[in-house]
Amino acid sequence: xxxxxxxxxxxxxxxxxxxxxxxxxxxxxxxxxxxxxxxxxxxxxxxxxxxxxxxxxxxxxxxxxxxxxxxxxxxxxxxxxxxxxxxxxxxxxxxxxxxxxxxxxxxxxxxxxxxxxxxxxxx
Numbered sequence: 478x479x480x481x482x483x484x485x486x487x488x489x490x491x492x493x494x495x496x497x498x499x500x501x502x503x504x505x506x507x508x509x510x511x512x513x514x515x516x517x518x519x520x521x522x523x524x525x526x527x528x529x530x531x532x533x534x535x536x537x538x539x540x541x542x543x544x545x546x547x548x549x550x551x552x553x554x555x556x557x558x559x560x561x562x563x564x565x566x567x568x569x570x571x572x573x574x575x576x577x578x579x580x581x582x583x584x585x586x587x588x589x590x591x592x593x594x595x596x597x598x599x600x
Contacts, residue, residue, distance in 0.1 A: 505536025
């Protein structure tokens with residue numbers, strides 16, 4: 478068993494995402510890779526990663542897509558979560574589930590930081 482506190486994991490600034498194979502700039506976003514393919518040893522299958530994000534007021538992860546499914550769990554604050562078809566506001570306790578290569582975007586339209594976790598397939 479491995480126990481980690483999110484505050485003990487290195488925080489990294491997110492500067493870009495990928496949309497149609499092209500890099501797009503990300504603003505006001507930081508990530509901590511709490512669990513990833515390097516966590517633990519051979520006893521672990523490493524089927525998924527678990528990430529902790531902060532999206533600052535006005536911060537944005539623009540429309541992008543990736544080769545893995547993703548489950549986003551809001552912890553604190555609020556975000557606008559968009560796909561090509563709709564935009565919804567998500568709040569603490571809400572979970573958003575996107576399929577492989579589903580275009581989506583996140584924007585913090587509030588005056589407070591937004592905190593969320595995200596689980597993804599390791600592909």
